[in-house]
Amino acid sequence: MASIFEKLWNLGPAAFILKAIVAAFIANAMLLAFILFRRAYRKRYFTRRDKRVFELRQNWDALISGKVPYTEWRNKTLDLQIVEAMALDALEASGPEESARLLKFLRNSGLIEKRICEARQFTGWRRLQALVALGCTRAPEGISALAEGLRDGDIEVRLAALRGLGRMASPQAGEEILASVAEMGLCIPALPLQNALIQCTAERPQILLPYIRHAESPFREVLGRVLGEVATPSLGPDLLQFAEDEIDELRAAAARGLSHTKVELALDVLSELGHDPTWFVRLRAIVSLGKLSDRRTIPTLLRGLTDANRLVRFRAAEGLVAFKTEMGPIFAAVIATRDRYGLHAYLTALENAHLRGMLEEELQASTNISEKEKGHLQSVLMTGALPTEDAAMTAEIPEHVAALR
Amino acid sequence: MIQILHISNHTLFWYYLLSNLAYLAMLIIAVKTSARHQRRLGSHRLSWIRETPLIPPIAIIAPAHNEERSICVAVRNLLDLDYPELELIVVNDGSEDCTLAVMQKEFHLRPVRAIYVPEMKSARVRGLYRSDVDARLLVVDKEAGGSKADAVNAGLNALTSPYVCIVDSDSVLERDALLRIMVPILENPKRVIAVGGIVRVLNGSEIKDGQLQRVRLPRKSIEVIQVIEYLRAFLIGREAWAQGNMLMIISGAFGVFRSDLVRSVGGYRSRAIGEDFDLVTRLHRYMREQKLDYEIRFVPDPMCWTEVPSDLKSLGRQRARWQKGLLDVLWPSRNMLFRVRYGRIGSFALPYLWLFELFAPVVEITGLVTIILAACLGVLSGAFFSQFLIFGYAFATVISIGSVLQEEITYKRYNDWQDVVRLLGYCFFEHFPYRQMHMFWRLQGMWEYLRGDHAWKPLKRKGLASARAH
Numbered sequence: 001m002a003s004i005f006e007k008l009w010n011l012g013p014a015a016f017i018l019k020a021i022v023a024a025f026i027a028n029a030m031l032l033a034f035i036l037f038r039r040a041y042r043k044r045y046f047t048r049r050d051k052r053v054f055e056l057r058q059n060w061d062a063l064i065s066g067k068v069p070y071t072e073w074r075n076k077t078l079d080l081q082i083v084e085a086m087a088l089d090a091l092e093a094s095g096p097e098e099s100a101r102l103l104k105f106l107r108n109s110g111l112i113e114k115r116i117c118e119a120r121q122f123t124g125w126r127r128l129q130a131l132v133a134l135g136c137t138r139a140p141e142g143i144s145a146l147a148e149g150l151r152d153g154d155i156e157v158r159l160a161a162l163r164g165l166g167r168m169a170s171p172q173a174g175e176e177i178l179a180s181v182a183e184m185g186l187c188i189p190a191l192p193l194q195n196a197l198i199q200c201t202a203e204r205p206q207i208l209l210p211y212i213r214h215a216e217s218p219f220r221e222v223l224g225r226v227l228g229e230v231a232t233p234s235l236g237p238d239l240l241q242f243a244e245d246e247i248d249e250l251r252a253a254a255a256r257g258l259s260h261t262k263v264e265l266a267l268d269v270l271s272e273l274g275h276d277p278t279w280f281v282r283l284r285a286i287v288s289l290g291k292l293s294d295r296r297t298i299p300t301l302l303r304g305l306t307d308a309n310r311l312v313r314f315r316a317a318e319g320l321v322a323f324k325t326e327m328g329p330i331f332a333a334v335i336a337t338r339d340r341y342g343l344h345a346y347l348t349a350l351e352n353a354h355l356r357g358m359l360e361e362e363l364q365a366s367t368n369i370s371e372k373e374k375g376h377l378q379s380v381l382m383t384g385a386l387p388t389e390d391a392a393m394t395a396e397i398p399e400h401v402a403a404l405r
Numbered sequence: 406m407i408q409i410l411h412i413s414n415h416t417l418f419w420y421y422l423l424s425n426l427a428y429l430a431m432l433i434i435a436v437k438t439s440a441r442h443q444r445r446l447g448s449h450r451l452s453w454i455r456e457t458p459l460i461p462p463i464a465i466i467a468p469a470h471n472e473e474r475s476i477c478v479a480v481r482n483l484l485d486l487d488y489p490e491l492e493l494i495v496v497n498d499g500s501e502d503c504t505l506a507v508m509q510k511e512f513h514l515r516p517v518r519a520i521y522v523p524e525m526k527s528a529r530v531r532g533l534y535r536s537d538v539d540a541r542l543l544v545v546d547k548e549a550g551g552s553k554a555d556a557v558n559a560g561l562n563a564l565t566s567p568y569v570c571i572v573d574s575d576s577v578l579e580r581d582a583l584l585r586i587m588v589p590i591l592e593n594p595k596r597v598i599a600v601g602g603i604v605r606v607l608n609g610s611e612i613k614d615g616q617l618q619r620v621r622l623p624r625k626s627i628e629v630i631q632v633i634e635y636l637r638a639f640l641i642g643r644e645a646w647a648q649g650n651m652l653m654i655i656s657g658a659f660g661v662f663r664s665d666l667v668r669s670v671g672g673y674r675s676r677a678i679g680e681d682f683d684l685v686t687r688l689h690r691y692m693r694e695q696k697l698d699y700e701i702r703f704v705p706d707p708m709c710w711t712e713v714p715s716d717l718k719s720l721g722r723q724r725a726r727w728q729k730g731l732l733d734v735l736w737p738s739r740n741m742l743f744r745v746r747y748g749r750i751g752s753f754a755l756p757y758l759w760l761f762e763l764f765a766p767v768v769e770i771t772g773l774v775t776i777i778l779a780a781c782l783g784v785l786s787g788a789f790f791s792q793f794l795i796f797g798y799a800f801a802t803v804i805s806i807g808s809v810l811q812e813e814i815t816y817k818r819y820n821d822w823q824d825v826v827r828l829l830g831y832c833f834f835e836h837f838p839y840r841q842m843h844m845f846w847r848l849q850g851m852w853e854y855l856r857g858d859h860a861w862k863p864l865k866r867k868g869l870a871s872a873r874a875h
Contacts, residue, residue, distance in 0.1 A: 024800045035806070038813065128448045132448045163453060191591055191592075191593070194459055311565070347518050351515075
């Protein structure tokens with residue numbers, strides 16, 4: 001005798017709809033059963049896990065000091081997962097001393113070797129997991145396995161390896177990334193690459209220089225951006241060579257990096273870069289000039305205040321506001337530019353820095369300027385608007401203001 | 406006449422079958438994508454993202470209109486978000502109550518001359534204020550523009566960050582929502598131009614000081630049915646469409662966009678009814694016309710919780726407005742249909758929206774009318790009718806339970822057994838009469854739009870302050 005399913009199946013095309021109805025009801029029942037069983041199973045699993053986490057936490061110190069034999073937990077899958085997760089989480093939040101202790105534990109228990117092996121042997125998401133765990137450990141012996149991950153065909157794996165290497169934050173990891181990208185080309189999106197390189201080269205930015213000299217665009221631009229972030233005073237002369245580079249990113253990097261160098265070395269170059277045709281190069285130059293805190297930068301900053309780009313104007317204004325001892329003359333010089341956008345940017349920066357009151361007091365107390373000019377400056381400060389063209393023409397530019405320009 | 410009725414009934418059957426098959430295909434794609442996303446999440450430790458040196462700044466734009474009761478809680482919630490480079494721009498959209506005054510008192514606002522370039526159309530701005538308590542807070546006080554789009558445009562004009570996140574000020578974002586939504590952008594900022602997060606139903610959950618304390622299922626049936634709808638729309642629909650880079654809607658309650666591109670397309674269309682849908686459609690158009698490589702992504706784990714209508718009248722108004730918004734966007738985009746330059750958007754996503762979203766109420770209501778007519782005339786096949794009903798019901802239930810399954814295997818926010826059982830129970834009850842009412846509201850929306858009612862009408866909500874009482 002044929003089963004009910006066979007009978008249904010043999011009903012012919014006219015009964016297609018009936019079969020579909022049965023299929024839909026079966027699907028509903030299966031979905032419901034799956035959801036409910038899964039819930040019940042997970043509830044049981046997490047109860048068990050919580051209990052075990054609590055027990056292991058009670059013996060945590062004995063566990064990581066090795067007093068509890070490693071074999072006691074390593075051979076049990078659940079325990080192994082819990083201990084590793086707890087150790088990695090602790091490592092993320094620990095200071096140098098605790099980190100060293102945890103790292104020693106991970107090494108002695110063979111967990112790092114296990115992850116290195118998995119990162120090399122596995123594929124897909126299991127390799128991803130291993131790479132992330134290696135990154136968390138920051139163990140130098142994991143660098144080569146992570147570097148191999150950079151050469152994987154799957155972009156997800158490459159990104160996980162890159163993040164892991166970035167987490168290492170060591171020059172060796174940086175060297176591996178650079179060598180890999182130089183060899184394989186830019187097969188990783190730029191932003192994660194920059195982030196990883198910044199973390200790895202912050203300690204020794206010099207490792208970037210040979211690659212910058214020989215790399216081609218777009219890798220060279222990425223390196224330029226990284227250099228701009230990690231440049232230190234020791235790189236000063238090396239940065240100068242990039243100030244005239246044809247790649248905008250490198251000029252911007254030079255501009256950014258020069259803020260860390262000596263004023264004498266940086267001033268002329270930054271002033272030059274403040275006229276660059278590319279807006280973000282000018283922006284970097286203006287920001288760096290602002291950071292130099294040298295009054296010789298004021299003329300360039302004043303020019304920056306009249307820049308076509310609003311971000312450049314705003315940064316120039318922030319730089320000018322930082323000269324608290326010369327607020328009056330600078331304010332007069334800002335008005336003398338006759339640029340209402342520049343004035344707007346300056347007043348905004350002044351208010352954001354809570355220095356408007358200070359400028360008012362300085363203008364009030366100033367003996368270097370005439371009463372007429374004082375009233376004129378106070379009026380602009382109050383209204384935020386430039387005086388009319390006629391008033392500006394008749395008002396002569398005082399000597400101390402002209403000197404700033 | 407009888408012939409017409411037969412054709413109509415069969416058309417309805419095939420239409421319904423096709424629509425459900427499309428959803429089934431989306432369910433399969435979404436389950437697969439979610440599983441992959443879950444595995445990938447393990448390699449994105451949020452603490453690593455937070456420490457990323459070049460993390461791009463984001464400005465959140467939160468329009469507020471007559472929200473004196475909840476605005477302070479909402480602002481504090483947004484300022485508490487876990488993201489290192491954050492600016493919050495609250496746009497007071499001509500509130501007639503004390504929205505600005507309560508913010509002034511709470512956050513010590515002072516007038517500033519922040520950068521404001523009126524590139525995008527918006528009503529007149531009365532003033533800009535920055536908080537002395539938290540310098541990340543900028544308030545744009547403007548005259549009422551009559552739409553959310555107008556308010557967001559004012560925020561966009563004051564924006565300096567490379568990314569903008571647009572939220573509703575009465576929504577609750579989970580603390581790590583911004584970090585999570587930025588993951589695709591951090592991976593590939595050149596290609597990913599916008600990301601949508603998931604919006605979920607806040608009703609019934611416990612809120613304290615603007616933070617979600619406990620997720621619970623709402624008590625009212627009408628709210629629970631909306632929970633299923635939201636799960637289906639986000640965890641199945643958007644997940645699947647985004648997989649093919651055909652995501653057409655990023656919810657106005659929570660989405661991140663590249664600021665320069667939003668500016669390039671002229672910001673929000675100030676008279677748009679469905680402003681969120683309109684913006685994404687114009688972004689697709691712009692990117693395709695410029696022949697630029699791009700991706701618009703959906704990430705299901707950054708969560709935004711929003712209040713949904715809790716009575717039929719408000720729900721009806723909301724759905725009518727959504728339908729008006731759909732028509733308001735699809736009609737101007739009709740020249741994108743089946744044009745090679747618009748690729749899969751013109752040949753697949755938009756035709757789907759026309760056929761299965763815009764025309765759905767027309768087809769279904771017409772179908773119902775013809776079924777009733779056929780029954781009255783005695784030409785309705787009893788077997789056909791019952792088979793159609795049972796099949797439609799069973800198939801639609803599969804999709805609804807599938808969306809609950811998606812929630813269960815991925816984010817599992819309803820921890821209470823009772824909640825899950827209720828949610829599953831409602832999967833069997835949402836098809837009648839709710840679905841028919843829903844279609845009627847949508848048809849009403851279309852009718853209003855065609856009669857020239859293009860006004861954007863905000864919905865009345867209880868707000869965050871009241872959510873605590875749940």
